[in-house]
Amino acid sequence: MYRYDEFDQRFVEERVAQFRDQARRRLSGALTEEEFRPLRLMNGLYLQLHAYMLRVAIPYGTLSSDQMRKLADISERYDRGYGHFTTRQNIQYNWIKLEETADILADLASVQMHAIQTSGNCIRNVTSDPFAGAAADEFEDPRPTGELIRQWSSLHPEFSFLPRKFKIAVTGSPNDRAAVKAHDIGLRMIKNEAGDLGYEVIVGGGLGRTPMIGKVIRDFLPKAELLPYLEAVMRVYNLHGRRDNKYKARIKILVHEMGEEPFRKEVEREYARLDVESLAAPAEEVERIQAYFAPPALENLPEESKAFERAKTADPDFRIWAETNLHPHRAPGYTSVVISLKPVGGAPGDATAEQMRVAAEAADLWAFGELRVTHEQNLVLAHVKKDDLYPLYRKLAGAGLDSANRGLVTDIIACPGLDYCALATARSIPIAQRLTERFADPKRQRDIGPLSIKISGCINACGHHHIGHIGILGLDKAGAEFYQLTLGGDPTETAAIGERAGAGFSAEGVVDAIERLVDRYLEIREPSETFLQTYRRTGAESFKDALYAEAG
């Protein structure tokens, strides 16, 4: 894992001191709310529906067990004993006091964490594949790239006042688990014919009001040219991105309005003018960063684990869990483990202090003290011996962290919605709760197979509904909550924006509607076809038919 150097540490501590002073001046009256607001937002402190909300960055979703324990402590000491892991691989606390925020930031700094650049029109936390460095299908760990971008973009003076916020995602594997095509910039590591590693550069993806899939503007960018090339993209955006209308200010609109080809040319022209050598990260620095992500010392193990096989036979619940919540590891005898934060009836992505501690302890005992947060709002232990899976599972089960549903219909993504968010038009969490209750039966879930439901409480789409196989958007219709469905969305390398299914549903009706969709899929699927495959084969009509049959 990356460790702060002296410069990083000093910088973060200075920011805490600055914020302490700013908060003091706000409380003493030296600063008005108008003056203070941008300052608190620069430190991730929002004012939400109920209280202040603090958003803490978890760079590329990786954190140590000590950091996780600190997050647990903070939730207990300063909040109400829980936190919310978000689709941005961050954590949010919902009940923060202004007068305690500087102390929280100091606690975070003590474990090399902060809340900087989690708000505002800057380059936000870089997100990545939660199985980075472990996945069997990976070319290379994408996190050194993420860290390089983090260092380059942190307080970059030229990019601190962009037309709008800016999100970058990186994947090191051909199977995209970081939704890179739905980001302002997506980087996909690829190998060229000569066998060299580089990036496919995708620009102009995004969700929200105007969802778009990113466009490839460079098929192969040599690794060493990353920062200069990003600099060129950012400059074109900074210069031409719209500042007159915040709904048209994201880079996706610029790429769309300019056209893909002219945009690409503009970037290449800017790139040609840059002093590539002086902007590129020095090789020693790249190596220094790379060294932090050196893989842990894995043992040479046989692929098969007898202990694992025995436990599966002895404990059927464990077998079911192991069938869904493991992800293939590149090393024989190892696996990655998904800790689901989606219990039946729970709020997706919420974890109590105790659960955070149990996850941290499990990481210490069996996963080299390291955890990941996924954009699907779950946790991951990246490197676990198959031999250790059963005791690990038992430990997780003791804290309610054993939901066997990764990738299944109850592994729902949901934003905080109207239960917390000041911008929301409807609630998301209760819909997720009722859906997980409806589909609670483990056998039924597994029969349905891979199916992602994603829920947003407003058009801003923090719940990624456009790229859910089934997306749910909560709106307000004359004072009543009202839910619009989209079908066929896909966050992966075959990315697609879901299509609107037709008229929306009431809060009471939406769970039934989704059950009708799922039943229709079960009726018409061909053997071993997933929901998305069936949808793509048959088109929307057969599903719409099921949705609206009774309405007629």
Place this chain on the structure above:
Amino acid sequence: MAKAFVSSILTANDLREGWSVFLTRDGRWSRDWADLRVAASAEEGAELSALGAAEEAARRVVGAYLVEIDAEGRAKLRRERIRAEGPTHRADLRRADALSEAA
């Protein structure tokens, strides 16, 4: 034509603690939706708004605004009911005085 005035109460967030609070009849800010000062006319509404601005200037609260209420004295908008009663997804997060399903 000007919209008819709807009876309203005054809400804000506590500046230090952040929690949403409501102005009571005796001029205190309370986390509980109980014994609130109600503006029943446009004039009273303007008075209450001015009071909110003064309370902000006195740095007791931030973001004061009026909330329309119905005949039973509940907030008309779901958003405001949830704000007053707490998140709806966990019973233990509801405020003690939460009377009903916010929905």
